[in-house]
Every structure is written in C-alpha cells, then in structure tokens.
Amino acid sequence: QADGGTVASRWFLFTCETVRDTYQNIYGKTFNREYVKDTTQPPPYYYRNDLPSAGQQVPSDIVWDGDAAGILASINDGVFIVQHRDHGSVSGWADPSFHISNLSGLTNGEKTPIVMSINCLTGQFVNDCFAENLFARENGAVAVVAAVESSYSYFNDYFCYGVYKSFNDEYTSPPFSYTNPGGDYMGGQALINGKLEMQAAAPYNPYGSWETYAEKEWDLFQWFGDPTMDMRTDVPHSLTVTAPYTLPSGSTSAVFTVADSEGPVEGAMVCMMHTSGLWVSGVTDASGSVTLTFGAIGALNDITYMATAHNALPYEGVINGVGVEDFASGILNASVGSPYPNPASASITFPFTLDNAGSVTIAVFDISGRTVNTVQSGELESGSHGLVWDITEVPQGVYMARITDHNGTVTNRRFVISR
Structure with missing residues (x-):
C-alpha cells in the first residue's frame, strides 16, 4: 500500500517479504508471490523509512498481478504456509481479493496449509467469518491465525515476526527484534510469542500512544485449530x-x-x-x-x-x-516404528523389531474399516524388519495398518497414500 505514491504507507509488503526471504534464503524453500499495488506510479518503490523497515528499495523482480486464481493454484499445489498481510474483512482479504466465495475452488485435499491471516476482522467468529470457513473445509487449512476485530499496523507486523521466530530456529530479522523467541514449536506457543514480541515493540511505534493498542492486540488474534499442533519446518x-x-x-x-x-x-x-x-x-x-x-x-x-x-x-x-x-519370560517383544514415507505414492515400508521369533500379522484397512490387504501373516525371525508394500494400484486416501503379534498385542499406524 503506497496510497498512490512510490513509498509504502504501511509494512504489508515488507513483512511478507521477510517471510519469503526466511524460507528462501535460510531454508531453501520455493515460494509463490501474489502481490498487487495501489499506485500507477512507475518503479522503483520503497518501504517506509521507519521501523520495522528502513527505507529499502522494494525488490524490482516483483510482478504485481496477484489474484484469487493465483492464490487457489498455490494452495491446491500443496504449499505448507500461506502468509497474507493487508486489509481484511469478515468475509476475506481485500488485496489480492480472496473471500469465502472463492473457497469452493480449493481442491488441495489433505495438503492443508497453515494460513497466517494478519489483517482485520477475518477471524470474527461471532459471524460467518473467513477463518472459520477456511479451517472447517475438508479442502482448507489445518490452522488459521486471524483477528476477531479491527487490528493495527506495526503492532500486527511485530506480532507476525514473533510468531515466525517462535517456530523457526532461524529467521530473517527485521532491523530490530525485541524478544527473539525460539524453540516453541506448538501453534499456541507461537501465538503467545507473537503477542509477546508485539508487546515489547509497542512503545517504539511511530504513532505515539501504544498502551491501548497493545492491550487490544492481545485479545484480537486467535488460533483456529489445534493449539498443540507441531509447526513443522521440515x-x-x-x-x-x-x-x-x-x-x-x-x-x-x-x-x-x-x-x-x-x-x-x-x-x-x-x-x-x-x-x-x-x-x-x-x-x-x-x-x-x-x-x-x-x-x-x-x-x-x-x-x-x-x-x-x-x-x-x-x-x-x-x-x-x-x-x-x-x-513369564519368552514372549514376542515387538518395537513398531512409523510407516515411511508418509505420505507415500509407490511403496510404503513397515519397520519393526522383534526380540524373539514369532508370528506377526500386518493388515491394512481403509477409513470405512474395509480390509484392503494383508501385508504379512506368518512366522518371522527375531531382529529388525522392514516389510515393503507395493501401493501403485491402491487408491489415494488415509489408511490404518494394524500390526498384531502372537500374544495379541495390537499396534495401529496411520498413513496416507497421495499422488
């Protein structure tokens, strides 16, 4: 947002680009930009000359053609995180325009991303809000961070930095960081660390008074999803x-x-x-x-x-x-690992170790409870085993493997077939 000029009036783009720089430069991830601008002035463009930015030139390789189709395509392709920083409403994002009415175009199946909806109102759950619709959809998000009311620039940006710093061991820092959280990988922990970073940065905002804004910000942003979910980075x-x-x-x-x-x-x-x-x-x-x-x-x-x-x-x-x-001693003692790879596409391996020789059965069921295949049934020697099942002809979906030893000890393992 440049209000028709060439210098950003807020930190929307700067914050999104710190996320992009982190995952590209530190973690080697690929990214998709979906950006728009509100000015007809030609480049170069510049960030604000105050914290968290410092008047830097906006990257010249940005293409300003973001739209709902591009957002849908990225989510459907399986991105693991979606970052939005701009204006919002109860029904969705202002720029690029993406609302509840667009969600019907999602076909991402079980490839559900974490969505950071850092804007106003998209989490206003007393109404039929964007965050709830996105989280509740079968083709949607595994978690959404969103505000229940109007929120505040600068405060939002430092909140955003704190969330990412919480679950990323390394992060491309803005010019100044106040709390430098890290090592807290649960969703709820990341949310709290974001608010702590916002609180610490609040007195240095360029608008003056900060106590009321900071207090409101603590109440605004909510976690839609399981707050104990691991925020995976690999x-x-x-x-x-x-x-x-x-x-x-x-x-x-x-x-x-x-x-x-x-x-x-x-x-x-x-x-x-x-x-x-x-x-x-x-x-x-x-x-x-x-x-x-x-x-x-x-x-x-x-x-x-x-x-x-x-x-x-x-x-x-x-x-x-x-x-x-x-x-009594002499029973079959089995240590059962997790099937891998998971998700799998061509074959999947069931690892386990037997302290003693004995009978082992591995049966696979689909989510309706129907038996799909018996991978193993019979005697095995003691030691480590890795039984491989060819799944090239098995439909995509969620499956359960039930591993049973001769004492009747049952271990269940879930896995996904995805192509």
Whole structure:
C-alpha cells in the first residue's frame, strides 16, 4: 500500500517479504508471490523509512498481478504456509481479493496449509467469518491465525515476526527484534510469542500512544485449530520409542526413551492413557528419557501411548498389563516404528523389531474399516524388519495398518497414500 505514491504507507509488503526471504534464503524453500499495488506510479518503490523497515528499495523482480486464481493454484499445489498481510474483512482479504466465495475452488485435499491471516476482522467468529470457513473445509487449512476485530499496523507486523521466530530456529530479522523467541514449536506457543514480541515493540511505534493498542492486540488474534499442533519446518522423520512391554498390576511408573536417526530426542512429549481413566504425560530429558508416574494400576490391557516431537511423525504403541509381578519370560517383544514415507505414492515400508521369533500379522484397512490387504501373516525371525508394500494400484486416501503379534498385542499406524 503506497496510497498512490512510490513509498509504502504501511509494512504489508515488507513483512511478507521477510517471510519469503526466511524460507528462501535460510531454508531453501520455493515460494509463490501474489502481490498487487495501489499506485500507477512507475518503479522503483520503497518501504517506509521507519521501523520495522528502513527505507529499502522494494525488490524490482516483483510482478504485481496477484489474484484469487493465483492464490487457489498455490494452495491446491500443496504449499505448507500461506502468509497474507493487508486489509481484511469478515468475509476475506481485500488485496489480492480472496473471500469465502472463492473457497469452493480449493481442491488441495489433505495438503492443508497453515494460513497466517494478519489483517482485520477475518477471524470474527461471532459471524460467518473467513477463518472459520477456511479451517472447517475438508479442502482448507489445518490452522488459521486471524483477528476477531479491527487490528493495527506495526503492532500486527511485530506480532507476525514473533510468531515466525517462535517456530523457526532461524529467521530473517527485521532491523530490530525485541524478544527473539525460539524453540516453541506448538501453534499456541507461537501465538503467545507473537503477542509477546508485539508487546515489547509497542512503545517504539511511530504513532505515539501504544498502551491501548497493545492491550487490544492481545485479545484480537486467535488460533483456529489445534493449539498443540507441531509447526513443522521440515519433512517429518520417524521416531523410535523404547517402552515397557508390560505393566504389571500395582505398577506406579513407566519409563520411555525416544530417539531418532541422530540419537536421543530431548523435548519429546510422551502421553499414556487407558479407558479406565489413566492419563499421564511428560517430556523427555537430554537423554531422551522420561518417567511417567501415576497411581497404582490394576490388571490393565491395551494401555496406549504416543510420543511426539518437533518435525517428527507421531509414534503410537500399546502396552499390555499382566496380573502379577513375575510375568513369564519368552514372549514376542515387538518395537513398531512409523510407516515411511508418509505420505507415500509407490511403496510404503513397515519397520519393526522383534526380540524373539514369532508370528506377526500386518493388515491394512481403509477409513470405512474395509480390509484392503494383508501385508504379512506368518512366522518371522527375531531382529529388525522392514516389510515393503507395493501401493501403485491402491487408491489415494488415509489408511490404518494394524500390526498384531502372537500374544495379541495390537499396534495401529496411520498413513496416507497421495499422488
């Protein structure tokens, strides 16, 4: 926005370009620009000469032909993040124009991006708002950040920087940063860190009074989606989890160790639960270990657990309980990894390790519960295995693999076939 001139009156473009520079120059990602201008003056154009910009020349390679068709094409192609910074309304974005009425053109399926809608009103959920429509659609967004009322330039921009700095270990900084957050990868954490950065930058805004604006800004921006979602910055990798094979009646603790191909994983969250009411969680230390403590349990079967970490696929498993402490040895102890690649297109591998030889069955089901294929059924030797299934003739979709050992221990793994 240059109000008909050649110098930006706000920081809309500058903020979008810091996001673009970060992902292109630091992370090597490709990007799509969908920009428009409100001036007929010829270039060169310049950013504002005050923070967060410093009067720099706007990149000369920008093409000002952004429109709804270009936005739809990018989302349908599978971009992982969409950044908008401009004016907004309850129904959508002002420039480039993109509204609820355009969402019917989305065909991105399960390739759902995070959408940063940093503008006014697009999250006003007391009405039928843009953010809710985009999040609720089957072909939409996995999460949306948006404001419930009119919001404020400069404050919005520093809020935006704080969100990105929270979940990106490196970021192309504006000329001055106040809180420099980092290492907080959950969506809700990123939202709060954005507001903390905005609060710290507020006294230095070019408009003067700031207390009222900053206070309102804390209430304006909301997270539409799961606030515990990992804000991934890379293709997710597999985890390996060492867990108890059994938990005897009377147990009050369980030790888990989480690792990946590079070694122990610090900061992984492990959660264990049972339908009887057992629910406990904890975070791994530098050695990748965490001890979960709980009240004495009875003879429980099918105690489920899950481990999650930044840029990692969730690891799910099941622990069987037994009624006495001196449980007989010699059972089949199976450690089951996550299928990979996920999503998959041509083939998928099911990794697992057996401490003892025994019978293993791997059955695959679609989301309706119909059996699609039995990948494995029979005896296997002890050791590590990676069973490969050719999926070239299998339709796209979400599937569940059920891995069962000869003791009846069941481990479920979800995966996606996408082409």
